[in-house]
Amino acid sequence: METLVKSRVNLLINNQEVLTQNYFEVRDPGKLNEVIGEVALGTSEDVNNAVKAAHSAFLSWKNVSVQERVRLVLSAAKVLEDSMSELKHLLVKEHGGVLWEAETDFYLGNGVLNYYASVAESYMKSEQIEDKTSWISIEKVPKGVVGAIVPWNMPIILTMMKLAPALVTGNTIVIKPSPTAPIALSILLKNMARVLPDGVINVIHGDAEVGSALTQHPLVKKIAFTGGTETGKAVATNAANSFKSVTLELGGNDPAIILDDVKVENIIPKLLKGVYTRSGQICFAVKRIYVQENMLDKFYNTFCEFVDEYKVGHGLDQEASFGPLNNKKQYEFVNNLIEKEKQSGATIRKLGKKLDPDGWKDGYYILPHVVKDVTQSSSIVSCEQFGPVIPIIPYKTVDGVIKMANDSEYGLGSSVWSSDVDNALKVARQVEAGSTFINTHSFDSLSLGMPFGGVKNSGIGRELGDELTLSAYVNYHSIRYLK
Ligand code: NAD
Numbered sequence: 001m002e003t004l005v006k007s008r009v010n011l012l013i014n015n016q017e018v019l020t021q022n023y024f025e026v027r028d029p030g031k032l033n034e035v036i037g038e039v040a041l042g043t044s045e046d047v048n049n050a051v052k053a054a055h056s057a058f059l060s061w062k063n064v065s066v067q068e069r070v071r072l073v074l075s076a077a078k079v080l081e082d083s084m085s086e087l088k089h090l091l092v093k094e095h096g097g098v099l100w101e102a103e104t105d106f107y108l109g110n111g112v113l114n115y116y117a118s119v120a121e122s123y124m125k126s127e128q129i130e131d132k133t134s135w136i137s138i139e140k141v142p143k144g145v146v147g148a149i150v151p152w153n154m155p156i157i158l159t160m161m162k163l164a165p166a167l168v169t170g171n172t173i174v175i176k177p178s179p180t181a182p183i184a185l186s187i188l189l190k191n192m193a194r195v196l197p198d199g200v201i202n203v204i205h206g207d208a209e210v211g212s213a214l215t216q217h218p219l220v221k222k223i224a225f226t227g228g229t230e231t232g233k234a235v236a237t238n239a240a241n242s243f244k245s246v247t248l249e250l251g252g253n254d255p256a257i258i259l260d261d262v263k264v265e266n267i268i269p270k271l272l273k274g275v276y277t278r279s280g281q282i283c284f285a286v287k288r289i290y291v292q293e294n295m296l297d298k299f300y301n302t303f304c305e306f307v308d309e310y311k312v313g314h315g316l317d318q319e320a321s322f323g324p325l326n327n328k329k330q331y332e333f334v335n336n337l338i339e340k341e342k343q344s345g346a347t348i349r350k351l352g353k354k355l356d357p358d359g360w361k362d363g364y365y366i367l368p369h370v371v372k373d374v375t376q377s378s379s380i381v382s383c384e385q386f387g388p389v390i391p392i393i394p395y396k397t398v399d400g401v402i403k404m405a406n407d408s409e410y411g412l413g414s415s416v417w418s419s420d421v422d423n424a425l426k427v428a429r430q431v432e433a434g435s436t437f438i439n440t441h442s443f444d445s446l447s448l449g450m451p452f453g454g455v456k457n458s459g460i461g462r463e464l465g466d467e468l469t470l471s472a473y474v475n476y477h478s479i480r481y482l483k
Contacts, residue, residue, distance in 0.1 A: 007037030057199025142170030252412030284413030313355025334387030
């Protein structure tokens with residue numbers, strides 16, 4: 001395993017590191033006695049300083065040509081690419097994922113920067129309309145300072161999904177990483193900020209208090225938030241006081257609908273990628289599996305056979321299929337959920353293997369669990385578990401399973417699995433969700449050009465894709481004169 005030097009991370013304001021009075025520790029969720037680093041705890045005064053620096057930078061950055069902004073964002077993308085080998089182990093040690101998951105976070109983050117660099121110039125072009133009576137110009141102008149608040153599960157890509165569209169359209173940004181995975185991201189952002197004018201990228205640290213100060217600051221004109229649904233409500237409420245525009249990427253409870261014409265052995269390996277990757281801590285992970293009742297036994301037995309092959313251990317252990325949960329709150333929540341289902345009479349199988357049984361209690365490790373004999377109203381079906389435990393629920397008819405899939409407060413991702421794509425498409429069109437994937441439901445299902453986001457309590461607005469996302473970072477300015 002890699003040995004790492006303990007990091008000390010400060011705030012980043014106007015390309016200067018700012019020290020604070022208090023620092024908080026970040027521990028390895030797979031080795032709780034190991035402190036990875038210390039991070040400067042910001043105050044609302046620090047937030048104010050960061051926003052003022054971002055605003056001052058905005059006054060020049062907005063006038064930089066889009067071609068030059070794209071060139072600089074591409075330089076920042078190169079920094080990200082070059083930083084991966086140095087930072088990926090650190091990311092594993094603070095967020096608990098395995099190495100390929102950390103690498104995916106960097107690769108996707110790099111892809112996002114390059115994607116927005118490639119579409120910005122065409123999007124930012126103004127449109128002129130002339131007729132006998134008038135001349136109209138429809139122009140796009142940046143909003144100003146963007147406040148970006150991100151969670152711990154995939155910190156690199158989730159930050160780049162905000163930073164890239166914000167910067168290419170001429171905004172500046174203040175980023176608040178999650179307190180349980182802030183270090184690799186902050187080192188990366190500090191390096192990226194160096195290739196941009198001072199104040200274009202700023203980073204503050206803390207939890208609800210600091211996040212709340214950012215969402216309330218009058219000079220912040222847009223909030224791009226990814227996190228839990230309850231936090232999203234607080235963010236939207238705070239942002240409403242100053243009419244900030246918000247993009248909210250919130251929780252999910254994605255259904256996977258398995259139609260009865262599938263070959264079970266063929267689909268399960270693909271389906272599993274969407275269930276246990278990142279220990280189930282992905283917003284669009286498969287969180288409920290619906291199986292036609294006639295094939296339930298075969299599906300359940302085959303599924304459990306595959307899951308039993310999993311090995312759970314530290315993210316830097318090359319044998320680990322997945323790592324620990326990221327933090328105590330999540331660990332306790334998932335364990336309580338499993339206990340509750342046991343007591344309610346559900347059948348629960350604990351599967352897989354512990355890679356380091358002696359060190360098991362020193363981390364937030366949970367083996368993969370498969371749950372059956374649950375109903376639509378069981379907690380494990382209705383809530384977002386965000387952990388390595390999955391319910392399998394039987395259904396009778398296709399109309400019935402569509403109702404069950406839609407019977408949720410969430411609507412982020414979803415999937416339909418069938419040998420008949422036309423049939424799958426008919427079902428997919430009836431699912432209430434931001435995205436529905438056919439015969440896939442994992443990182444492989446994403447496309448940078450495809451808008452991603454939720455309906456219902458899964459959020460407002462979209463990230464990824466071009467026009468829809470970029471339009472959330474600009475104001476349309478219409479100019480017309482009558483001849
Ligand atoms: P969280 O809501 O606890 O925290 C997210 C961020 O918000 C953190 O940086 C946190 O410090 C900050 N925060 C907390 N209180 C705040 C407040 N009052 N005002 C402003 N900011 C505040 O979420 P988490 O536990 O870090 O992440 C897990 C959740 O994120 C899950 O529900 C998951 O589904 C969701 N998520 C959604 C997406 C998506 O794209 N839809 C992607 C990843 C994660």
